[in-house]
Amino acid sequence: MIGEGSTGGIGNVLTTSEGRTVRTEVQTLTVGGKQFAILPWSEYEQLRALARAGDDRDLPALPEPDAQGNYPAVPYARASLARKIVRRRWAAGLSQAELARRAGIRPETLNRIERATRTPGVATVEKIVRALERAEREAAEVHRAAEQELAARAGGRPKGRGRIGGAGKRKRK
Numbered sequence: 459m460i461g462e463g464s465t466g467g468i469g470n471v472l473t474t475s476e477g478r479t480v481r482t483e484v485q486t487l488t489v490g491g492k493q494f495a496i497l498p499w500s501e502y503e504q505l506r507a508l509a510r511a512g513d514d515r516d517l518p519a520l521p522e523p524d525a526q527g528n529y530p531a532v533p534y535a536r537a538s539l540a541r542k543i544v545r546r547r548w549a550a551g552l553s554q555a556e557l558a559r560r561a562g563i564r565p566e567t568l569n570r571i572e573r574a575t576r577t578p579g580v581a582t583v584e585k586i587v588r589a590l591e592r593a594e595r596e597a598a599e600v601h602r603a604a605e606q607e608l609a610a611r612a613g614g615r616p617k618g619r620g621r622i623g624g625a626g627k628r629k630r631k
Contacts, residue, residue, distance in 0.1 A: 518572070537574040561585040
């Protein structure tokens with residue numbers, strides 16, 4: 459049973475494990491003394507992707523050091539690159555097949571890179587990075603559009619974007 463509640467709004471800035479920040483506009487609702495967060499679905503999906511990106515269980519393992527404490531260079535570089543690509547792909551909400559399509563490479567190639575069984579060339583890495591950057595920009599645009607839609611539904615406009623209520627409007631003569 460839902461009792462009486464109160465609502466409010468707060469802005470949050472979250473920092474990912476890679477040091478990126480995500481700004482969210484969260485509406486809060488207090489019901490029965492418990493506080494709940496209400497946020498647009500696109501923000502929920504983005505937060506879910508970021509949470510998954512921090513999960514190392516599905517990432518290729520980094521190799522163990524030898525007796526002198528040295529790591530094997532090529533396997534370590536492969537695994538490190540693979541982990542970065544996988545985390546960014548998850549954060550962007552892309553499947554392997556979709557990232558491969560956007561990068562213009564074969565899905566099998568991306569799969570081998572992400573499993574750290576193949577060392578990609580510079581051109582292949584550049585294609586993957588460009589595709590990830592485009593996907594991240596697209597996600598940011600969707601996020602901004604969702605913020606504007608949320609603000610419009612709430613009867614306001616996002617901060618710093620134009621006038622509210624015609625304040626400062628000049629009359630034409």
